[in-house]
Amino acid sequence: MQIKPILSALRQHKAGTLLIAMQIALTLAIVCNALFIIQQRLAHLSEPTGIDEPDIFVVQNEWVGKLSTSQADARMQEDLRAIRQLASVQDVTPSNSYPLRGSGWDDGIRLKPDQLQDTSGSTVYFGDEHFIDTLGVKLVAGRNFRPEEVAPMDMRYSLSPPVVIVTRALADKLFPAGDALGKTIYLAGSPTAIVGIIDQLQAQSVERWAAAFAHRSVIVPRRLAVSLGAYYIVRARPGQLDAAMRETPRALFAINPRRVISDKDGLLSFAQVRDRAYERDRGMAILMGLICVVLLAITAAGIVGLTSFWVGQRRKQIGVRRALGATRRDILGYFLTENLLISCGGALLGVLLAVAVNLWLVVRFEMNRLSLAYVLAGVVLLLLLGQGAVLAPALRASRVPPVEATRSV
Amino acid sequence: MSGMFVHNLKLGAASLRRNPLLTALMIMSIGFGVAASMVTFSVFRAVSGDPIPQKSARLFTPQIDNRGPQYNRHGEPPDALTYTDAMALMRAHRAARQTLLFMVGLSVMPDNARIMPFKAVGYATHGDFFPMFDVPFLYGRPWGASEDEARAPVVVIGRALNQKLFGGANSVGREITMDDRQYRIVGVIDDWNPVPRFYDMFSNGAFGDAPQIYIPFTYAIAQKIDTYGSNSCGSVGARGDDWDSWLRGECVWVSAWVQLDTPGQVRAYRQFLDGYAEDQRRAGRFAWAPNNRLRDVTAWLDYEHAVPPESRIALSVALGFLVICLVNTIGLLLAKFMRRAPEIGVRRALGAARGDIYRQFLAEAGMVGLAGGLLGVLLTGLGMLGVGLVFEPAVAKLATLDLSLVALTLLVAVLATLLAAFYPTWRAAQVQPAWQLKSN
Numbered sequence: 001m002q003i004k005p006i007l008s009a010l011r012q013h014k015a016g017t018l019l020i021a022m023q024i025a026l027t028l029a030i031v032c033n034a035l036f037i038i039q040q041r042l043a044h045l046s047e048p049t050g051i052d053e054p055d056i057f058v059v060q061n062e063w064v065g066k067l068s069t070s071q072a073d074a075r076m077q078e079d080l081r082a083i084r085q086l087a088s089v090q091d092v093t094p095s096n097s098y099p100l101r102g103s104g105w106d107d108g109i110r111l112k113p114d115q116l117q118d119t120s121g122s123t124v125y126f127g128d129e130h131f132i133d134t135l136g137v138k139l140v141a142g143r144n145f146r147p148e149e150v151a152p153m154d155m156r157y158s159l160s161p162p163v164v165i166v167t168r169a170l171a172d173k174l175f176p177a178g179d180a181l182g183k184t185i186y187l188a189g190s191p192t193a194i195v196g197i198i199d200q201l202q203a204q205s206v207e208r209w210a211a212a213f214a215h216r217s218v219i220v221p222r223r224l225a226v227s228l229g230a231y232y233i234v235r236a237r238p239g240q241l242d243a244a245m246r247e248t249p250r251a252l253f254a255i256n257p258r259r260v261i262s263d264k265d266g267l268l269s270f271a272q273v274r275d276r277a278y279e280r281d282r283g284m285a286i287l288m289g290l291i292c293v294v295l296l297a298i299t300a301a302g303i304v305g306l307t308s309f310w311v312g313q314r315r316k317q318i319g320v321r322r323a324l325g326a327t328r329r330d331i332l333g334y335f336l337t338e339n340l341l342i343s344c345g346g347a348l349l350g351v352l353l354a355v356a357v358n359l360w361l362v363v364r365f366e367m368n369r370l371s372l373a374y375v376l377a378g379v380v381l382l383l384l385l386g387q388g389a390v391l392a393p394a395l396r397a398s399r400v401p402p403v404e405a406t407r408s409v
Numbered sequence: 410m411s412g413m414f415v416h417n418l419k420l421g422a423a424s425l426r427r428n429p430l431l432t433a434l435m436i437m438s439i440g441f442g443v444a445a446s447m448v449t450f451s452v453f454r455a456v457s458g459d460p461i462p463q464k465s466a467r468l469f470t471p472q473i474d475n476r477g478p479q480y481n482r483h484g485e486p487p488d489a490l491t492y493t494d495a496m497a498l499m500r501a502h503r504a505a506r507q508t509l510l511f512m513v514g515l516s517v518m519p520d521n522a523r524i525m526p527f528k529a530v531g532y533a534t535h536g537d538f539f540p541m542f543d544v545p546f547l548y549g550r551p552w553g554a555s556e557d558e559a560r561a562p563v564v565v566i567g568r569a570l571n572q573k574l575f576g577g578a579n580s581v582g583r584e585i586t587m588d589d590r591q592y593r594i595v596g597v598i599d600d601w602n603p604v605p606r607f608y609d610m611f612s613n614g615a616f617g618d619a620p621q622i623y624i625p626f627t628y629a630i631a632q633k634i635d636t637y638g639s640n641s642c643g644s645v646g647a648r649g650d651d652w653d654s655w656l657r658g659e660c661v662w663v664s665a666w667v668q669l670d671t672p673g674q675v676r677a678y679r680q681f682l683d684g685y686a687e688d689q690r691r692a693g694r695f696a697w698a699p700n701n702r703l704r705d706v707t708a709w710l711d712y713e714h715a716v717p718p719e720s721r722i723a724l725s726v727a728l729g730f731l732v733i734c735l736v737n738t739i740g741l742l743l744a745k746f747m748r749r750a751p752e753i754g755v756r757r758a759l760g761a762a763r764g765d766i767y768r769q770f771l772a773e774a775g776m777v778g779l780a781g782g783l784l785g786v787l788l789t790g791l792g793m794l795g796v797g798l799v800f801e802p803a804v805a806k807l808a809t810l811d812l813s814l815v816a817l818t819l820l821v822a823v824l825a826t827l828l829a830a831f832y833p834t835w836r837a838a839q840v841q842p843a844w845q846l847k848s849n
């Protein structure tokens with residue numbers, strides 16, 4: 001295929017050529033970045049929490065009236081016993097929060113009492129001796145809490161548990177040598193000993209500000225006993241989540257109706273918790289996906305439109321070429337190559353634009369740098385799109401009969 | 410002139426009908442581009458608007474650094490105040506109006522035994538809150554300074570709560586029970602929920618449902634009603650083990666707002682804040698130079714990054730999308746107009762001026778733009794239904810297709826298409842009559 005005649009023909013259609021190239025460039029810039037954003041968000045929202053999600057649900061129990069710490073604790077213990085007696089329930093643990101809740105208690109950890117800056121941030125989860133079993137997290141070193149270590153606590157008290165269990169991520173951050181077990185750390189200023197290490201437990205927030213300590217969690221042997229209430233994290237027996245979610249509130253109201261379990265978010269399966277935590281990420285991925293699809297469709301339509309116009313304009317020349325011995329395949333090849341040339345030019349500009357757009361996103365929204373694979377994928381996608389779009393008009397061109405050369409419009 | 414305009418429209422319509430495929434492509438291109446921009450714009454408009462335009466430059470939130478350079482974040486004081494500092498500002502009373510506030514969540518126990526207790530969320534605040542923020546009252550009035558002082562168990566309730574408890578009737582003077590305490594209703598406010606909730610960015614409810622209860626700050630403290638919102642204790646170590654040490658401690662959990670009507674008042678208030686911090690330093694509480702902030706509503710929302718980054722990204726991408734749709738339209742219009750070069754040549758030869766060609770083709774483009782705009786309105790409407798898929802529900806429900814958005818959609822579509830039509834029209838007008846006649 002000769003490229004020179006194509007180039008000189010394109011020079012006759014500068015404006016159209018430029019417009020298609022520009023459209024391809026802009027589309028490439030947006031599609032690359034959109035695909036990249038989709039991938040980032042999907043990676044974020046498929047991060048594992050470390051807990052046995054399918055069987056877990058959470059009850060937010062809020063008491064009516066003002067209760068002392070001991071009253072609130074006694075009522076909570078009563079609730080936990082009742083929940084454990086349900087046939088559909090395997091275990092339950094009370095806590096101040098749970099992974100992906102959105103917000104909760106975060107605090108700093110230091111290795112020495114007189115240290116000025118925190119060694120690490122951490123998510124603080126309250127839990128009793130049932131915490132590990134209920135959430136289905138794996139204890140990889142040390143031991144679980146003993147019942148006598150677990151004590152009730154008011155939210156406003158200073159936090160000073162004798163022992164804590166930490167995640168492996170936190171243990172590795174604090175003690176890179178791998179000897180965290182048994183060590184003393186300072187949590188919110190108070191000394192405490194690490195007695196156990198669990199495999200993984202994600203933080204409450206999935207937002208960017210919490211990313212630094214996303215898996216650095218610490219579990220304190222405390223029951224949050226306040227009149228505002230607490231969360232009951234419940235693990236249903238396998239396959240009995242629905243039954244357990246029905247029976248638990250009923251059992252709780254049967255013991256004591258002076259409580260509020262909100263219709264809106266008082267009872268959430270972990271699947272719902274996950275949905276809520278990541279709705280922004282999911283939404284962004286959907287939006288970017290939609291934009292990509294419509295954008296590619298519009299660009300393809302634009303190419304079809306302009307190429308059809310060119311074909312219509314050049315019917316006579318095509319006829320002459322056919323009359324002079326060019327085959328249908330030659331004509332087809334001509335238009336495909338023409339499009340490929342324009343697309344390559346557009347793609348070249350598009351790659352630069354894509355990188356520029358990404359740099360802007362990096363600076364403005366603290367996003368990650370675009371990986372080259374996405375740029376390449378975008379280029380291939382657009383070249384294929386161009387070839388696909390030009391196929392129909394090009395085929396029509398190839399069917400122009402040689403006799404067209406003799407017609408005057 | 411108008412007759413000519415109608416004639417041009419007729420010519421345009423005929424031409425559009427002659428090339429239904431190209432016409433449809435253009436209309437769709439404009440429609441999709443405009444709709445994507447409008448949907449994301451409506452969300453952006455909802456989350457980035459000024460929540461209290463009539464007063465945003467006169468309302469300020471003071472911040473006082475009680476942590477010092479070693480522990481504060483990037484040199485900024487915390488986003489809320491300690492109880493100690495908040496009370497000091499209230500006592501000093503240096504502004505025309507001032508209020509403190511923190512979020513409360515109380516269990517409402519309806520007299521009607523068939524309604525289960527439920528949670529009502531709102532604020533513990535001062536009487537100044539209502540006139541300061543122009544809160545609209547349906548019935549009754551705010552409580553006054555005397556009730557603040559007397560720590561009176563009074564409450565202002567929201568329209569939704571009044572509907573739920575009293576069927577919407579005037580409930581002023583009646584009592585409600587919340588967490589075993591009796592409150593006398595002094596006022597019922599109309600739907601009022603500025604978005605973002607600038608006055609409480611600290612507790613993470615920027616786009617939440619409208620608060621339904623407001624009780625006196627002084628009463629809440631006297632009754633030891635704990636905050637339902639956030640608190641931040643920084644790295645200050647021990648917290649104490651009772652209510653008094655919580656109040657006296659260095660955790661921040663109270664937001665403060667002052668109304669300052671003139672630049673002079675603002676300056677004076679800044680000086681007052683610095684003087685206060687200096688006093689605290691002398692008293693040995695702070696070991697650092699005064700580090701205070703006094704931001705107005707706009708600066709505060711900006712500092713708190715009130716606009717979700719998602720909506721900014723979405724808007725930027727949608728605008729990029731619109732640009733591509735326009736480039737696409739330029740190309741298609743060019744193809745469409747140049748295909749009619751012979752016709753233009755004939756018209757020019759028969760005496761049509763360049764201006765006539767301009768008018769004819771711009772009229773045609775305008776029609777394409779209008780049709781694209783109508784499709785855009787339709788798609789925007791559809792997009793509004795699906796906006797919940799893309800943005801979190803609290804934000805998504807703020808986006809509405811109102812009359813101004815419909816008008817804007819049409820306007821953007823027509824203007825954008827006319828803009829896109831300039832080059833193709835110019836090319837069409839350059840067609841030489843003689844050349845066209847000769848070549849055919």
